[in-house]
Amino acid sequence: MADRAEAWRSRRRRLGPGIHRPIDLGFPRSQAFESAARHPEPATCALPLRRRLRRRRRNRTRRCRTERRRALPRDRSQHRTGGRRVVSHVPEVVRLTIDDGPADPYTAQMLDVLKRYNAKATFFLIGQNAERYPNLVRRIWNEGHEIGNHSFTHPNVGTISERQARLELTATQRVFQSLLHRSTVLFRPPYNADAEPTSLEEVRPIQLASDMHYITVLEFLDPQDWNTQVVENGIVRRRTAEEMLQTVLMQIKTEHGSSILLHDGGGDRSETVKLIPMLITELRKEGYSFVTVSQLLGKTRDDVNPPVKNTDRLMLASDRMVFEAIYVFELFLSIAFISAIVLGTLRVIFVTVLAIISRVKARRAHFDEGYRPTVSVVIAAFNEEKVVSRTIRAVLANRYETLDIIVVDDGSTDGTSAEVLRDFAGHPKIRLLRQENGGKASALNRGIAEATGEIIIALDADTIFARHTIANLVRHFANANVGAVAGNVKVGNRINPLTYWQSIEYITSQNLDRSAYTVINSVNVVPGAVGAWRRTAIVQAGGYTTDTMAEDMDLTWRIRRNGWRIETDNDAVGYTEVPDSFAALFRQRFRWAFGTLQSLWKHRRALGRYGWFGKVMLPSLWLFQVLFQVLSPLIDLQILWTLSNVIGTWLARGGRSGDWQPLPQALASLYVIGFMYAFFFVVELIGSAVAFKLDREDGRVLMWLFWQRFLYRQLMYAVLLKSLRTAIIGMRAGWGKLDRKGTVDVVVEPEPVTSS
Structure with a gap:
């Protein structure tokens, strides 16, 4: 009996208190677990050894009594x-x-x-x-x-x-x-x-x-x-x-x-x-x-x-709403993630292929070198004291013969006009006009009304033209069907990561898009930084309007809808000063994004009309500039959601309770998401490399592309969301003025020009 009792104690120590091996009553397919009354452990004696020894000393005639049991004690059993x-x-x-x-x-x-x-x-x-x-x-x-x-x-x-x-x-x-x-x-x-x-x-x-x-x-x-x-x-x-x-x-x-x-x-x-x-x-x-x-x-x-039970169905309705909401949220994340990846990939492929075709056609193009129409450069300026003189010098350094420059000071509160007069007073090709502040469109219209040139170049006051930019823009107007020409905008102040990220965006998105859409005569915008217009096309379209914050885009589309052809010249380079702080960038991009939404809504009736412009370009802007930008944050959200599941499984399940089995499944989801994201990044990197090659830029700058996705683009998401909100509630538009610092660094500094 003692051996059996000791074996029982040993087994209890090994399995833990209250555990009993299941009774073998057949195959345990369905087991109901029940408790049984606890019984004292069996023992060879009723008293511990020390107490027995003490009692023996007091009463050496007393003997230890042995306790007997008819069956082993049972803590728990399984049926x-x-x-x-x-x-x-x-x-x-x-x-x-x-x-x-x-x-x-x-x-x-x-x-x-x-x-x-x-x-x-x-x-x-x-x-x-x-x-x-x-x-x-x-x-x-x-x-x-x-x-x-x-x-x-x-x-x-x-x-x-x-x-x-x-x-x-x-x-x-x-x-x-x-x-x-x-x-x-x-x-x-x-x-x-x-x-x-x-x-x-x-x-x-x-x-x-x-x-x-x-x-x-x-x-x-x-x-x-x-x-x-x-x-x-x-x-x-x-x-x-x-x-x-x-x-x-x-x-x-x-x-x-x-x-x-x-x-x-x-x-x-x-x-x-x-x-x-x-x-x-x-x-x-x-x-x-x-x-x-x-x-x-x-x-x-x-x-x-x-x-x-029927009485419980009302409670289940609330449960159903909660579970359906969670299900819809996860389903929406998955669909949005896949949709964003697909849309982004299609955009890169579509734009890159068309841009390559555009570059091949540009190399085969022949121009009339004797074509030299009169050109008027209109510079709308508002508080541009730091940059306006350098901009004018860059225009004069192009040495275009039949040229005049009109500077319109739109109510500046700094020394913009004084700076122009100090450096260019009496210059035969330069005129300064002053007016009360009325906005950029008003200033441009005033300058165009005073201009005499057949070709109008509407120039931002912070842009520095490279040599031969004017000639490269103007040569396309030898074709009587051309109403406007977009140039190649480059970032001229690459001084910190933020400006490098913008330079990548200018090359891989804005310039590449313009080159691509030229093939189907659907250039999305002739930029204010470097672009030329046929005067008759501007007059026919009604000039710049004030009902959008993207006056350049709106005018481009109105000219296209009037039947004019719009070209792009990648050799007509203009260096612009971009924001070097997140606050300034946010303000500028909000103006652009909101202006794009205004233009899309204003020209909504052009969808499906005017050839490729209404059938491809406008739908692609809705798709890629609006829908894709709305879905893009969900790519990051899906990654964060999956990462949180992995980390939660790692810490809460594995680290705390040693339950590592769910981790492979969580990691498998992360692998799928990571693979799709990596695939999209590689596609984007290939498209960017092609853009850099076509633009003859240093490909080493692409080292910033990976980091651009994890900080810079999140700012663009916020810009678009604010633009959508503003589009719903409405607002009045102004200049959206960027504080210029004069930090543009061009490859060739314009030669100084003396007044005559």
């Missing part, structure tokens, strides 16, 4: 049902149980197979997956299968707190109730589905489920289809469905179980999809029938998946 009994007149039965779903595409593929072979299964679903794929949950039920609870996030229920475990089961139950108006009494614990639990960690989920009135469904037949790789002689290879089949066939002959454990989620389950028809075919040949858990228990499907 198991559903075993396969070998009876000659009763056919053998097995049941398919499928865990971890629903998952795309494997659950749907398995359902197709089960439907084809007229077999039913019990699906133990993870709550968050059921929430993500509600249609698959409904299909499982509608095709006659049973549904069980596999927790909400697939934690190790034996290692988490009881409160968290109850929340896991309850949340999953609520998902089923809201989707199907059905509950479930079936439960299978993640990680611990073995029918013979031998540790506290394995028994705790069973006891908890019993307390919550669940029937815990465990298994003996496990092909371990989740383990998709094997190592043979140091070589890793994939496990096949045939190998998994042989494992099941061997187990079913040596074990007494009837439940086959398979998985439709948590990884690549393509071999499991192949395994199911092989299992059904082979086991049916051997006389096995496939049943569900309820049939094995002698119950009906309505017993294990009972309908929700």
